[in-house]
Every structure is written in C-alpha cells, then in structure tokens.
Amino acid sequence: MPAAAGPRRITLLGATGSIGRSTLDLVGREPERFRIESMVAGRDLAGLVAAARSFRPARAVLADPSLHGALKDALAGTGIEAAAGPNAVLEAAAAPADLVVAAIVGAAGLGPTLAAVHAGLPIALATKECLVAAGRLFMAAAARHKARVLPLDSEHNAIFQGFEAGNAAAVERIVLTASGGPFRTATVAEMARATPEQALKHPNYAMGSRITIDSATLLNKGLEVIEAHHLFGIPGDRIDVLVHPQQLVHGMVAYGDGSLVAGLAAPDMRTPIAHCLNWPDRGRAPTRRLDLGEIGTLTFEKPDLVRFPALGLAYRALAAGGGASAVLNAADEIAVAAFLDRRIGFLDIARLVEATLDRASAAGLFAEPADLDAVAMVDAQARRLADEILPHLAAKTG
Ligand SMILES: NC(=O)c1ccc[n+]([C@@H]2O[C@H](COP(=O)([O-])OP(=O)(O)OC[C@H]3O[C@@H](n4cnc5c(N)ncnc54)[C@H](OP(=O)(O)O)[C@@H]3O)[C@@H](O)[C@H]2O)c1
Incomplete structure (x- = not known):
C-alpha cells in the first residue's frame, strides 16, 4: 500500500451498511490516520447524507440515479460533490485513494469493486460475491493491475x-x-x-x-x-x-x-x-x-x-467450477429476498438454490465465463430460472 504523507485516503463502497458503519466508526476515531475520500451507497439517501455531513468526503455517490437531485440539495453548501447513477459509482470506485473498502452487498458490488481493481487500487474486500460470482476473473484482474486484495471477512x-x-x-x-x-x-x-x-x-x-x-x-x-x-x-x-x-x-x-x-x-x-x-x-x-x-x-x-444442505450446495458449485458459483449466488439472492417477503419457507431457500443449480447445469450455464459480460449473463439467466421455480415452492408453502 502506498505510504501517503497525510491521512490514508479511504474510498468506502457500501458506506450505509453494517461494514460501512463499522469502518466509519474506526475512521472517526483516528482522523489523523484516515480520511474518507469517497463514499458510495445504493439508495439510502438519509444515511449517506448524514455520513457525508459528518465525514466530509470529497464526493458522495448513490447508485440510484433518481436520487441525484435530492442528494445534491441535501449536500448543497458543504463542498461535497454529489453524484448518482451506475457510472458515477464506477468513477468513485476508481478515483485515487490509498485503500478501497469494498462492502456493497450482493452481485451489485462486482462492477464497482472491479473498477477499483482496474485502477490498481488496494482493496479491503468484504463483498465476497465478487469472488463467488467471478473469482477467477477478479483475481486475474487484481494480479494484472497489481491491485492488492486484503481479505476483510x-x-x-x-x-x-x-x-x-x-x-x-x-x-x-x-x-x-x-x-x-x-x-x-x-x-x-x-x-x-x-x-x-x-x-x-x-x-x-x-x-x-x-x-x-x-x-x-x-x-x-x-x-x-x-x-x-x-x-x-x-x-x-x-x-x-x-x-x-x-x-x-x-x-x-x-x-x-x-x-x-x-x-x-x-x-x-x-x-x-x-x-x-x-x-x-x-x-x-x-x-x-x-x-x-x-x-x-x-x-x-x-x-x-x-439439516444445512446449502453448505453442501456451495461445495458442489465450487467443484463444478465455471459459472456454477455465480448461479449459486444469484439463486440465493432471489431465495433470501423471497423468504424475507414470506413467499417461501426457510427450508425452501436451499431447495430453490438446488433446483436452480440443476436447471442451470442442464442449460449449460456452468461453462467458464470468458469475461464480465458472460458473468452478468449467467447471473441474469440464473435469476430468471430461480424466478420461474419460485412460484412452485411458494405454492407449497402457502
Ligand atoms: N456485516 C458483516 O458483518 C459482514 C461480515 C463479513 C462480510 N460481509 C460482506 O460485506 C458485504 C456487505 O455486508 P453488510 O452486512 O454490510 O450489508 P448491508 O448492511 O446490507 O449494507 C449493504 C451496503 O451496500 C449498499 N448497496 C446495495 N446495493 C448497492 C448498489 N447497487 N450500489 C451501491 N451500493 C449498494 C447499501 O446501500 P443502501 O443502504 O443505500 O442500500 C449498503 O451501504 C456483503 O457482501 C457481506 O457478505 C459482511
């Protein structure tokens, strides 16, 4: 990690989440050692504004473009640059910094974290989905761009x-x-x-x-x-x-x-x-x-x-290689959201993931994705398969 003259400049992806808040807690205790350069969140306008007003980063960014105006208004007069939308997130992720804390939840974190990797920035990686969905591509990109990956999990x-x-x-x-x-x-x-x-x-x-x-x-x-x-x-x-x-x-x-x-x-x-x-x-x-x-x-x-078949499914996906882990992750994101919505029962989470893996394997989605577009395609197709299977499980639960 480059030795900065002043405080270490931190880019915080997922600033409003659990890891984001814990990071801010540490940064706030040692302002002479750490400074937040950019902070990024999804759509929690109030949470990001409060954090930005308190930590005074150079820029605060929301992924949801419809919140741009509200973010700008809320930060008017602070000197903090307000931006929104997927491209603004990628730009913030790749902006100069001494460390990028990658803590966006889900496959949504892959693009921004990879943008930081492509910029050759050191990454403290909480977003495990980067490695689950695209581990080979991600680690190869990190090696190519000499981006150090520090495990935060x-x-x-x-x-x-x-x-x-x-x-x-x-x-x-x-x-x-x-x-x-x-x-x-x-x-x-x-x-x-x-x-x-x-x-x-x-x-x-x-x-x-x-x-x-x-x-x-x-x-x-x-x-x-x-x-x-x-x-x-x-x-x-x-x-x-x-x-x-x-x-x-x-x-x-x-x-x-x-x-x-x-x-x-x-x-x-x-x-x-x-x-x-x-x-x-x-x-x-x-x-x-x-x-x-x-x-x-x-x-x-x-x-x-x-009793916990989901763990075995992950070993199965890892052994299958290629796109299988991206399928596993996508199906699980759909399953967890459906469980939280009370559309399926707790045991259906693993059932949905397993059924999606079976269908995805038969559909040829376990081939090694050549690039990020291929990963995105596998992710989208797996979500579609999981969405198709979901009503059958939901009917049994309901
Ligand atoms: N929490 C832990 O103790 C822990 C431990 C180890 C690893 N991890 C990993 O760390 C990651 C974050 O976990 P968490 O528990 O902190 O999650 P969380 O509390 O749900 O926070 C998620 C963060 O991601 C942001 N986000 C969601 N979608 C986004 C998008 N499309 N673009 C930009 N930002 C987006 C959220 O912003 P909004 O609030 O605006 O939606 C929020 O700041 C996960 O991959 C998790 O597996 C967490």
Whole structure:
C-alpha cells in the first residue's frame, strides 16, 4: 500500500451498511490516520447524507440515479460533490485513494469493486460475491493491475494472518469457523416453520439481512469456502468448515508439520476492518479483548449437511467450477429476498438454490465465463430460472 504523507485516503463502497458503519466508526476515531475520500451507497439517501455531513468526503455517490437531485440539495453548501447513477459509482470506485473498502452487498458490488481493481487500487474486500460470482476473473484482474486484495471477512482475515505467519506453500488445509446460526440446534421441523424474525437473530453479529439469513442456512459459510478458494488458491477439498458457536476462533491454517495456526478475536468486525485499514502496519480497534481464562471453554462440531444442505450446495458449485458459483449466488439472492417477503419457507431457500443449480447445469450455464459480460449473463439467466421455480415452492408453502 502506498505510504501517503497525510491521512490514508479511504474510498468506502457500501458506506450505509453494517461494514460501512463499522469502518466509519474506526475512521472517526483516528482522523489523523484516515480520511474518507469517497463514499458510495445504493439508495439510502438519509444515511449517506448524514455520513457525508459528518465525514466530509470529497464526493458522495448513490447508485440510484433518481436520487441525484435530492442528494445534491441535501449536500448543497458543504463542498461535497454529489453524484448518482451506475457510472458515477464506477468513477468513485476508481478515483485515487490509498485503500478501497469494498462492502456493497450482493452481485451489485462486482462492477464497482472491479473498477477499483482496474485502477490498481488496494482493496479491503468484504463483498465476497465478487469472488463467488467471478473469482477467477477478479483475481486475474487484481494480479494484472497489481491491485492488492486484503481479505476483510473475519474468517479470511484470520487465515490471511495465519498465512503471513508461515509459508504458504507448506499449507495443508484451511479451516473456516461458523457460528451455526440461530438454528444450530433446531430440528428440521422447527426450521420448516422458522420466520424471518427468528432467522434474522444471529447469535453473535448484527449484519445486513442477506448475510444474516445466509448465516442461518450456512450458505454464507459456503460462499466463504468459495471466497477462500480464490483468495488463497486452495482447492475446495482442502477447505474445512467447523461450527464453533462462541465464534472467537475465526479461521485456522494447518501446516504440514502438524502446526495449526488459529486467529482469535472477539466477534466484532472492527478487528478485521482495522487490520485492513492499517495493513501492513498494526493499528488499534476499540473491541473487547479476549480473556481466555475467563472464557474457559471453546467448542467445535462438524457441520450437519443434512439439516444445512446449502453448505453442501456451495461445495458442489465450487467443484463444478465455471459459472456454477455465480448461479449459486444469484439463486440465493432471489431465495433470501423471497423468504424475507414470506413467499417461501426457510427450508425452501436451499431447495430453490438446488433446483436452480440443476436447471442451470442442464442449460449449460456452468461453462467458464470468458469475461464480465458472460458473468452478468449467467447471473441474469440464473435469476430468471430461480424466478420461474419460485412460484412452485411458494405454492407449497402457502
Ligand atoms: N456485516 C458483516 O458483518 C459482514 C461480515 C463479513 C462480510 N460481509 C460482506 O460485506 C458485504 C456487505 O455486508 P453488510 O452486512 O454490510 O450489508 P448491508 O448492511 O446490507 O449494507 C449493504 C451496503 O451496500 C449498499 N448497496 C446495495 N446495493 C448497492 C448498489 N447497487 N450500489 C451501491 N451500493 C449498494 C447499501 O446501500 P443502501 O443502504 O443505500 O442500500 C449498503 O451501504 C456483503 O457482501 C457481506 O457478505 C459482511
């Protein structure tokens, strides 16, 4: 990362979200070290305006072009440039900065994050969908444009730190931990009746709704397995998932000499965010310090792929390669939105993803996408397939 003379200039993609707010919390504590250069959000006008007025970036951008006038009016007289629309988002993402925190949710984050990669900017990557939907293209572009990708997801950040401590070539396996979500001990019958309110109760983290539902199905862990494969170049059959309800160990790296290097921290995203903001130095984060003597017991269990089939579907998509992971992600975005709308039940999320994977495979969508347009095409077709299957599941639920 280039050593800037003044504060590190941060571009924040997804400024109004959970990761965005945690990043702003850290930046606000150390204005002499960090400055927000650009902030980008989707359509939360009030949230972006409040953040912009408080952090005074050079520009504030919304993806929704219909909000341009309102954003301009709200920021009039502040000296902050107001812009809106997809092109404005891409321009902000590629504008000069010392670090881009990529935290837009969903496949919508791919284009802006890639724009930053093409500009050769260092990326702190929260938007795992970039790697799930287009991992090979994304990492190849990062290598070509010399854009450093720092893993911000807590599990990958812990593993990244474990890699740094050792020799990457000697790594045998990596392990991602999962809380197990709110239904870790639930029966299938209980999960069949689960409401969005119950599924949104993550035991350890307050996060955006999509990742929270994905944590309840364990699909989030599956997306993270795919993310880890692309970040660390480890094949899926050497990436393990362990359920660890306390979520204090986030990731582990197993070396050929039998060493297992584990990364521990309180479950607070400000720790991995602070690691990325300060890398390669170490900074500070106002998070709870772990007193293991006080905590006493850490427990681990193997994931139950019968009650949580979504995790197995992610391994299947990773093994299939090509466009399969983009299909997995697109189908899941449709399924989670339908569940939150109460159109399908909780168990239907995995059913919809599986049925979409089956249909997409038969339709030839698992071929390796040659470029980003091909990824967008797979994404759109997978959404169409999922939309077609959805009413059949909805009819059974209703
Ligand atoms: N939350 C966590 O603890 C956590 C941990 C690890 C990884 N992640 C990953 O980080 C990403 C963000 O998660 P989150 O929990 O922070 O999500 P979130 O709270 O739902 O926030 C999403 C952010 O993305 C913005 N956005 C949505 N669509 C957009 C678009 N088309 N263009 C520009 N911005 C758009 C939203 O803006 P509006 O508010 O204006 O819609 C919001 O700022 C996800 O990929 C997630 O998997 C999150």
